[in-house]
Amino acid sequence: MRRPQGFTGPPSARKPPAQTTSGKTTSGKTPAESTGRGATRSESPSTGPVTLPSTDAAGPTNARITRLPFGLSAGRVSGGGTKSASDGARDAAQGARATLTAGAKLTGGAARAGLRAAKRARKRYERQEVRRFTWRSRRRRTNWVVSLAAVVVMTLVVVGAGYSPLMALRTIEVVGASRVSADALVAALEEQVGTPLPLLDFGQVKEELSQFMLIQSYVTESRPPGTLVVRIVEREPVGALASAAGFDLVDAAGIVIESSPDRPAGYPLIDADNGVESAGFRAATAVVSVLPDSIRSQLDTVSAETKDDVTLNLVGGARVVWGSPEESEYKAVVLGALMVGHPVGTVNEYDVTSPDSAVLR
Structure with missing residues (x-):
């Protein structure tokens, strides 16, 4: 270990300089030094602070620390006392840290790096705050995006499968x-x-x-x-029309379903002036279409010159005066009741032109 500056040996081997101040002998020694009494030998380790006598007239009241071990900076001890090594080391370390910190701030590269780090930290903090206050809207947006994506995917799947x-x-x-x-x-x-x-x-x-x-x-x-x-x-046939070739089975619109030389069984013969284009034909087919099967099966012929004089001829000779196709459903109900109470053969004519006051003849 390097000796501190000014340390040359034990106190007994050193010769103090001559002093001319009061309290000293003419030989340059204090009474204690001349008699050999009061001289002590320091047993402290060489790493501690070394105090040197002052040349001031007032005596050794101040001492300078010329060198500290372990690279600590020099300082002053006032009041004639000494500062412990641990206290000095702590103070020196704190001063060193402050010095290093101050030096780092004064360095251009370090200042720029610190500024960049501060900006990054600030941006990171702002992003966290934005995310914290916007999580509801972000969740809604995510739900909408997921729903829209699902619809698009399903549409693509359906279209792809449909056109494959x-x-x-x-x-x-x-x-x-x-x-x-x-x-x-x-x-x-x-x-x-x-x-x-x-x-x-x-x-x-x-x-x-x-x-x-x-x-x-x-x-x-x-x-x-x-x-x-x-x-x-x-198409449902409603009756037959006489033709040059025989009989044509037609529907309510006059469309020929089939033709035969013989009269089709189970269908009435329609007698209408001017053929299928006449108003009488349309009225006759409209009446036949609403008749129940119990009455339709007993029809022999249906005739109509105009739309208001439809007449039904039943098998057995009885006749039904129908009139116009208006209220045909109601008239069919009334006619069915009359035929039950008065069967064909007991009367000659059923008049249902006015269904509320039907007449039997």
Whole structure:
């Protein structure tokens, strides 16, 4: 260990300098030094502070610490006492830290680095605060985004599946055909086979089915993955019209369902001036259409010159004066009650022109 500055040996081996101040002998020694009494030997370790006598006339009242071990900075001890090494070391360490801190702030690079760190910390803090106060809106936005994404995904899946070859038409089913040939309907729609169900040309389907006169209406139903169901309603015949070739079975619109040389059984013969385009024909078919099966089965002929003079002739010779097609449902109920109370053969005529006051003749 390096000796402190000014330390040359034990106190007994040092010669104090000559002093001319009061309290000293002429030889330059104090009374204690001249007699050898009062001289003590320091047993303190060499690492402690060393005090040197002052040359002031007032005596050794102040001492200077010339060097401290372990690189501590020098200081002063006042009042004639000494500062402990631990206190000095603590003070020196605190001063060193303050000095280093002050020096770091004064350095340009360190100042810039500190500024950047402070900015990052500030931004991080602001982001945390923003997230803390906006978590509700962010959750709502997340829910909307997730919902919208789910809808988009489902739409894409449905569209992709619907327009894929997996959804191509492979089977055509016909429901409700009796007079119309189901095989003929399937053959007419054969061009649609192989087309995806969402891409079927229903305009062409209507054009193909309109060629069958016996079809009054139809409904199509798509059954994934590859089936088209066609439900048809056939025209219902209401009577027969006499023609040059025999008899034509027609519906209420005058469409010929079938023709035969013989009169069709179970259908009345319609006698109307000017054919199917006349008002009498429309009135007669309107009346026949609402009659119950119990009365329709007893019809022989229906005649009408105008829309207000419809007359029904029953099998057995009785006649029904109907009048106009107005209140036909009510008139049919009244006629059925009259025929139960007064069967055909007991009366010659049923007049239901005014159903509230029906007349029997």
